Amino acid sequence: MSPRELTFHIFRYDPETPEVKPHTQTFKIPEEPAMTLFVALNKIRDEQDPTLKFDFVCRASICGSCGMLINGKASLACKTLTKDLPSDITLFPLPAFKLLGDLSVDTGTWFRDMSVRTESWIHTDKVFDETAQEEKMDDDLSLEIYEAERCIECGCCVGVCATANIRPNFIGATGINRVSRFMLDPRDKRDEQEYFEVVGNDDGIFGCVGLMACDDSCPIGVPLRGQLAYVRRKMAVAGWHRK
Amino acid sequence: MYLQKALTKSIRTDFIVEMVQMVSGLLLVLFLWTHMVFVASILLGQSSFGALAGFMDKYELLPVTVVVLIFIFAAHIGAIMRHLPARWAEQKVAWRHAKMIRHKDTWSWLFQIVTGFGILLFAFIHIVAVTYGGISVSLSKGRIDNPGFLIFYAILLLMSEYHASVGLYRIFVKWGFVNRHRLDRVLGVVTLLMLVIGFVTLGVFLTLKVAGGGVA
Numbered sequence: 001m002s003p004r005e006l007t008f009h010i011f012r013y014d015p016e017t018p019e020v021k022p023h024t025q026t027f028k029i030p031e032e033p034a035m036t037l038f039v040a041l042n043k044i045r046d047e048q049d050p051t052l053k054f055d056f057v058c059r060a061s062i063c064g065s066c067g068m069l070i071n072g073k074a075s076l077a078c079k080t081l082t083k084d085l086p087s088d089i090t091l092f093p094l095p096a097f098k099l100l101g102d103l104s105v106d107t108g109t110w111f112r113d114m115s116v117r118t119e120s121w122i123h124t125d126k127v128f129d130e131t132a133q134e135e136k137m138d139d140d141l142s143l144e145i146y147e148a149e150r151c152i153e154c155g156c157c158v159g160v161c162a163t164a165n166i167r168p169n170f171i172g173a174t175g176i177n178r179v180s181r182f183m184l185d186p187r188d189k190r191d192e193q194e195y196f197e198v199v200g201n202d203d204g205i206f207g208c209v210g211l212m213a214c215d216d217s218c219p220i221g222v223p224l225r226g227q228l229a230y231v232r233r234k235m236a237v238a239g240w241h242r243k
Numbered sequence: 244m245y246l247q248k249a250l251t252k253s254i255r256t257d258f259i260v261e262m263v264q265m266v267s268g269l270l271l272v273l274f275l276w277t278h279m280v281f282v283a284s285i286l287l288g289q290s291s292f293g294a295l296a297g298f299m300d301k302y303e304l305l306p307v308t309v310v311v312l313i314f315i316f317a318a319h320i321g322a323i324m325r326h327l328p329a330r331w332a333e334q335k336v337a338w339r340h341a342k343m344i345r346h347k348d349t350w351s352w353l354f355q356i357v358t359g360f361g362i363l364l365f366a367f368i369h370i371v372a373v374t375y376g377g378i379s380v381s382l383s384k385g386r387i388d389n390p391g392f393l394i395f396y397a398i399l400l401l402m403s404e405y406h407a408s409v410g411l412y413r414i415f416v417k418w419g420f421v422n423r424h425r426l427d428r429v430l431g432v433v434t435l436l437m438l439v440i441g442f443v444t445l446g447v448f449l450t451l452k453v454a455g456g457g458v459a
C-alpha cells in the first residue's frame with residue numbers, strides 16, 4: 001500500500017509582523033509508519049518552511065508544551081499519531097493563552113499567575129526539621145492526591161474552556177483541580193473558609209458553567225469532572241457555613 | 244488585596260447568585276412540567292381541563308401564578324447575566340470558539356442562551372394572552388385554531404423543553420450527581436416524552452369539538 005499523503009492546514013500569524021494577517025497555510029507530506037504530529041511538524045519545518053513556530057520539549061507527554069487544537073480537539077501533538085487522523089489535518093494554537101506565533105503559545109505566564117492566585121503551596125506553621133523522619137501518609141490518600149498531581153500543565157483544558165476564553169481571570173479546570181489537591185492534603189492547614197476565599201467565587205468554581213470541554217480534552221485523563229464537582233460541593237458547604 | 248475587595252463585606256455573593264440561578268432554574272423546570280400536566284388534562288376529556296381551569300379561576304390562582312412566575316423569571320435572568328458573553332466582543336469569541344473546538348456541550352450552552360431569550364419574549368406574549376384572555380376549553384381552542392398561535396405554541400414548547408433539559412443536565416453534571424452519558428440519555432427521553440405530550444395536546448385541541456363550552 002502506498003503511504004497516504006497528508007495535507008496540513010496550519011494557522012500562521014506572527015505578532016511581530018502584524019501586517020501579515022492571520023491565515024492558514026497548506027503543507028503536504030507523505031505519511032510515515034508510526035508518525036506523530038511531532039515528527040510531521042519537524043519534517044515540515046526542516047524541508048518546507050524553517051519559519052514555522054511550534055513547541056516541543058519532551059515529546060513523551062510529560063512536559064506539556066505541545067498542546068494545540070488538532071482538527072478542533074485540544075491534545076498533545078507529540079502523542080497524537082497521524083494514523084488516527086483523517087488525511088486533512090487542521091492545526092491551531094491553543095486559544096486563551098498569549099500567542100507567540102503560529103502554533104506556539106505562552107502557557108507559562110498563565111500558569112504562574114494561576115499558581116500564585118490559588119496559593120499553590122502547603123500552608124503550615126510547622127517548622128521543617130530535616131533530621132526528623134518523614135511523616136507517613138495513607139496510601140489511598142496519597143493516590144488520590146497523585147490523581148490531581150498528574151496534571152502536566154499543558155493548558156488543553158484552559159484552551160477549550162468557553163469561560164476561560166471570555167473571562168481572563170478564571171482559573172480554569174486545572175486551577176480548580178490544583179486547589180482540590182491541597183484540600184485533600186492533611187499537611188495543608190487551610191480551613192474551608194480560607195479555601196472559600198480562594199475559589200468560592202466567579203473566578204473560581206462558581207464561574208464554571210459546566211460545559212465539560214475540559215473533561216473531554218485532558219490528554220492525561222485527569223478526572224476533571226469529578227474534581228470540579230468535589231470542589232463545588234466543598235465550597236457550597238463552606239458558603240453555607242460562612243457568616 | 245485590593246481596596247474594593249477590602250471594602251466588600253460579603254464574599255459570598257457569587258455563591259449566593261449561583262444558588263439563585265440553580266434554584267430558579269429548577270423551579271422553572273418544575274413549573275414547566277406541572278404546566279404540561281395541567282394542559283395535557285385535556286387528553287382525559289374536556290371536563291378534566293374545564294375543572295382544572297375552573298379551580299384556577301375560583302381561587303384566583305392565575306394571577307398568583309403569574310406574579311410568582313415573574314419573580315422567578317427575574318431572579319433567573321438576574322443570576323444568569325453574570326456568566327453570559329454579554330459584550331459584543333465576548334459574543335463573537337464565544338461563537339467562534341464553539342465552532343473552532345466543535346464541542347457538543349459548548350454548543351448546547353450557546354443554544355441555551357438563545358432559547359432563554361426566545362422563551363423570555365414568547366412567554367411574555369403567552370402570559371399576556373392568558374392573563375387578559377382567560378383560560379377555558381373554548382378560549383384555549385380558539386387561540387390554537389389560529390395558525391399563527393399554533394406555530395407560536397409549537398416553537399415555545401420546543402424552546403422550553405430544550406432549554407430545561409440542557410439546564411437540568413448541566414446542574415447534575417456540575418454537582419457530579421450522575422454519570423454524564425447516562426444522564427444525557429435519561430433527559431433525552433424525558434424531553435421527548437414532554438414534547439410528545441405537548442404536541443398531542445396541541446393536536447387534540449385542534450381537532451376538538453367544543454361540547455357545551457368550558458367553565459368560563
Ligand code: HEM
Pocket residue numbers: 209261264265266267268269271272273275316319320323326327355356358359360362363403406407409410411413414
Ligand atoms: C421555561 C422557563 C425556563 C426554564 C425551565 C429554565 C431552566 C434553566 C435551568 C434548569 C438552568 C440551569 C441552571 C444552572 O446551571 O444553575 C438554566 C440556565 C440558563 N437559563 Fe434558563 N430557564 C428558563 C427561562 C430562561 C429565560 C427566560 C432565560 C433568559 C432570558 C434563560 C436563560 C438561561 C441561561 C443563559 C442559562 C445558562 C446559565 C449558565 O449556565 O451560565 N432561561 N435555565
Ligand code: SF4
Pocket residue numbers: 150151152153154155156157158173174177217218219220221222224
Ligand atoms: S488538567 Fe489535563 S488538560 Fe488541564 S493542564 Fe492539566 S494535563 Fe493539561
Ligand code: SF4
Pocket residue numbers: 157160161162163164172173207208209210211212213214215228
Ligand atoms: S466545565 Fe467549567 S472549567 Fe471545564 S470547560 Fe466548562 S466552564 Fe471551563
Ligand code: FES
Pocket residue numbers: 055056057058059060061062063064065066067076077078079
Ligand atoms: S513535547 Fe512534552 S508533552 Fe508533548
